[in-house]
Amino acid sequence: MVPLNWYLYLSSVIFVIGVVGFLIRRNLIIMFMSIELMLNAVNISLIAFSHYIQDLKGQIMVFFIITVAAAEAAIGLAILVALFRNKNSINTDDIAIMKG
Amino acid sequence: MTTVEYFFIYFAVSMVFLSLLIITVKNPVHSILLMLVLFFHIAGLYLFLNAEFLAAVQVILYAGAILVLFLFVIMMLNLKEELVSHRFIGEWPVGVAIGLSISLFCIFAISHFQIKYEGNMTIEIIKTLTNTKALGKILYTEFLLPFEIASIILLIAIVGAIVLAKKEQS
Numbered sequence: 001m002v003p004l005n006w007y008l009y010l011s012s013v014i015f016v017i018g019v020v021g022f023l024i025r026r027n028l029i030i031m032f033m034s035i036e037l038m039l040n041a042v043n044i045s046l047i048a049f050s051h052y053i054q055d056l057k058g059q060i061m062v063f064f065i066i067t068v069a070a071a072e073a074a075i076g077l078a079i080l081v082a083l084f085r086n087k088n089s090i091n092t093d094d095i096a097i098m099k100g
Numbered sequence: 101m102t103t104v105e106y107f108f109i110y111f112a113v114s115m116v117f118l119s120l121l122i123i124t125v126k127n128p129v130h131s132i133l134l135m136l137v138l139f140f141h142i143a144g145l146y147l148f149l150n151a152e153f154l155a156a157v158q159v160i161l162y163a164g165a166i167l168v169l170f171l172f173v174i175m176m177l178n179l180k181e182e183l184v185s186h187r188f189i190g191e192w193p194v195g196v197a198i199g200l201s202i203s204l205f206c207i208f209a210i211s212h213f214q215i216k217y218e219g220n221m222t223i224e225i226i227k228t229l230t231n232t233k234a235l236g237k238i239l240y241t242e243f244l245l246p247f248e249i250a251s252i253i254l255l256i257a258i259v260g261a262i263v264l265a266k267k268e269q270s
Contacts, residue, residue, distance in 0.1 A: 005213065006112070009210060010115065012206035013203065014115060018119070020196055024196065025189070026186065032170070044145060057219075060235065069162075071256070077169055081177075081264075
């Protein structure tokens with residue numbers, strides 16, 4: 001039997017990799033994929049909790065997270081397409097019209 | 101060390117390695133294909149945790165729908181000049197330092213963690229009900245309102261994606 005902590009360590013490591021990927025890449029598509037990575041890390045920890053606590057509510061939560069992830073991916077990629085049409089680039093450096 | 105632990109170690113090492121590759125490879129198409137492999141690994145991990153239905157949903161929805169959406173968008177955009185420019189921002193050590201500090205915090209928190217709560221859905225009950233039926237019973241009774249709200253979120257996402265991606269007629 002694998003202890004619960006191993007799953008939590010794995011999920012936190014993947015979450016941190018997602019955070020670092022979001023912060024250091026310039027490409028907007030890779031940044032969206034880092035967000036998906038973080039959501040998946042949270043899903044792993046929720047399912048591990050639901051198995052070890054013997055309560056199915058964690059798995060229900062994962063359902064809603066997957067729903068939100070699908071909606072987020074659709075909206076985000078639509079924004080990406082609109083951005084590429086106007087700026088002809090998906091680099092974060094080229095999108096500095098708000099001086100951010 | 102039992103067989104299950106060896107399998108878990110294989111899954112964990114390959115998942116961490118794959119996610120490191122995803123955020124570092126140059127070509128976005130390669131990183132999407134690596135993400136496909138990662139999602140299959142995650143589905144395998146769900147099978148260890150007796151979540152068969154969610155493993156299937158992971159493969160169908162994430163690998164089948166979301167990643168194909170990403171691939172379509174990458175193929176619609178012309179990314180020739182992306183491949184030659186620099187991958188990382190100039191201040192990348194700051195990002196790595198933030199990540200390391202978050203991971204230190206997580207490791208400290210998890211090492212002091214103990215389970216203090218026991219639910220009533222033991223593995224025997226789930227085995228007699230089957231996982232899908234047990235999930236459905238909770239989802240359609242206790243979580244009916246969130247379920248309906250989730251469907252509205254999906255509807256808004258569809259409408260929003262169409263409105264955002266549509267060309268303006270002038």
